[in-house]
Amino acid sequence: MxxxxxxxxxxxxxxxxxxxxxxxxxxxxxxxxAALASMYFLFDRFNVVEGWSxxxxxxxxxxxxxxxxxxxxxxxxxxxxxxxxKSGGLDAFFVRPRSIFYQTLCSNVEFSKIGRLVVSxxxxxxxxxxxxxxxxxxKIAVLIGMLVCGIVIFLALFMLGASFSIFTxxxxxxxxxxxxxxxxxxxxPLNIYPQALTKIFTYIIPFACFNYLPMMYLFDMPGVTIWxxxxxxxxxxxxIIPAYLIFKWSLKKYNSTGT
Amino acid sequence: xxxxxxxxxxxxINTLQYRTAAFAGVATQICFGLxxxxxxxxxxxxxxxxxxxxxxxxxxxxWLQQMFFAYxxxxxxxxxxxxxxxxxxxxxxLVRPMKLYNNWSVTLFAEKIAKTLxxxxxxxxxxxxMPTGLGIELPASVGALMLSLFxxxxxxxxxxxxxxxxxxxxxxxxxxxxxFSIYATIASLLSxxxxxxPMMPAWAQTVLNFLPFRYTSDLTFRTYVGSIDITTALIxxxxxxxxxxxxxxxxxxLMKRCLKKVEVQGG
Numbered sequence: 001m002x003x004x005x006x007x008x009x010x011x012x013x014x015x016x017x018x019x020x021x022x023x024x025x026x027x028x029x030x031x032x033x034a035a036l037a038s039m040y041f042l043f044d045r046f047n048v049v050e051g052w053s054x055x056x057x058x059x060x061x062x063x064x065x066x067x068x069x070x071x072x073x074x075x076x077x078x079x080x081x082x083x084x085x086k087s088g089g090l091d092a093f094f095v096r097p098r099s100i101f102y103q104t105l106c107s108n109v110e111f112s113k114i115g116r117l118v119v120s121x122x123x124x125x126x127x128x129x130x131x132x133x134x135x136x137x138x139k140i141a142v143l144i145g146m147l148v149c150g151i152v153i154f155l156a157l158f159m160l161g162a163s164f165s166i167f168t169x170x171x172x173x174x175x176x177x178x179x180x181x182x183x184x185x186x187x188x189p190l191n192i193y194p195q196a197l198t199k200i201f202t203y204i205i206p207f208a209c210f211n212y213l214p215m216m217y218l219f220d221m222p223g224v225t226i227w228x229x230x231x232x233x234x235x236x237x238x239x240i241i242p243a244y245l246i247f248k249w250s251l252k253k254y255n256s257t258g259t
Numbered sequence: 260x261x262x263x264x265x266x267x268x269x270x271x272i273n274t275l276q277y278r279t280a281a282f283a284g285v286a287t288q289i290c291f292g293l294x295x296x297x298x299x300x301x302x303x304x305x306x307x308x309x310x311x312x313x314x315x316x317x318x319x320x321x322w323l324q325q326m327f328f329a330y331x332x333x334x335x336x337x338x339x340x341x342x343x344x345x346x347x348x349x350x351x352x353l354v355r356p357m358k359l360y361n362n363w364s365v366t367l368f369a370e371k372i373a374k375t376l377x378x379x380x381x382x383x384x385x386x387x388x389m390p391t392g393l394g395i396e397l398p399a400s401v402g403a404l405m406l407s408l409f410x411x412x413x414x415x416x417x418x419x420x421x422x423x424x425x426x427x428x429x430x431x432x433x434x435x436x437x438x439f440s441i442y443a444t445i446a447s448l449l450s451x452x453x454x455x456x457p458m459m460p461a462w463a464q465t466v467l468n469f470l471p472f473r474y475t476s477d478l479t480f481r482t483y484v485g486s487i488d489i490t491t492a493l494i495x496x497x498x499x500x501x502x503x504x505x506x507x508x509x510x511x512x513l514m515k516r517c518l519k520k521v522e523v524q525g526g
Contacts, residue, residue, distance in 0.1 A: 041463065
């Protein structure tokens, strides 16, 4: 597949500067470890938050970070879409016989994010292993659903950000409120926040669908249902449809920057 | 001296141009501020809050963090300066009749202040308008306010002095990728930017007292909210100044050594 050829090319490009690549990997790993450390400090003092223990929130942290860094690594082209517009690289995409979505996907793979991915995967495996309950087939399926849904949601957000930057040209920091902010916010179970915030992150940006709601099912919290909790990741993935349509529509409105 | 004044003015005005970026910054800071206020309040509601850091103090601390986010950012990556080191254009700087160390520190400091001036006021107004428990409180006392303003200024210089050491190391490694962001991450954790230091375990607080990082934002904010009394704050201000002197000396020595080794190739 063409994507893998491009991925290989990007990997080769990055590993030309070996020390630099290694340090970027390390820095990404340290970023995730620092976030984990601050979470550990909080629980060291407070032990529990609204009925959630450290080991449970660690699962949440790992899921969110895994999905975010996966999306940042492999869908980086959408994340830095503004650069394509500014440099005029996007203009070339229009004349090639592949969809713009696919070409953007291939345009950038940020392998240094693997550092973050590895740390979050390790935390995920460890925190899942120390849970007191047995992992049945249903729970494993829900966990996989959470991961897939999270990746899809972050892709959708990156695509929305990309569509936005077609109109603003300049990359927009405001999108980070939703991606980075959502990531930091949703490492913690949403029921610790005020109702309004929980609603926004359930119905408008469906972060709750890939961690809070299905996680209640994993931990057998009171009042969980199959339809409302275990299957939540399926509802969350729907966001990709409007995101794709908006992306398509904004491309029609694209005016080249003329470079 | 007048030359440095001019550099300050040029960089200052130059940074003020980026008003859209500042607007986006303000929106981001307000959203993140609210988010952290909600998050840490949830933890405080569990009980077992630290006795020297009340909930109101904690919320004020978080808003101060957001107001001065650009000011206390642990490592300002000046693209121009990095490129000069990496690509060798530094030779032009070396023929100028002024000290490179002073030139660059003034540049970094001016950009820091300009970025902050564009951002802090809207965030402050928002934080004042928020109801009690979600917004910023008045300073602990007039003395605390005065001292924290002094701490604020020294902190900026301290961060710049620490950054200068990082830039000197860049002469050796020649690539800012990775190293700078590793430093920035570790420095933000150790200076209390990720969670306020008074909320950390006792052992961590003891360790951090011996490191320079908390004598920037943490000292300034805690003096303001009154989490440490004036006497302690004064003693820690002396430590802060000592760290500043230390880093300026180290930076200047390092810079001297690095510049001796710079070889300019023709072309």
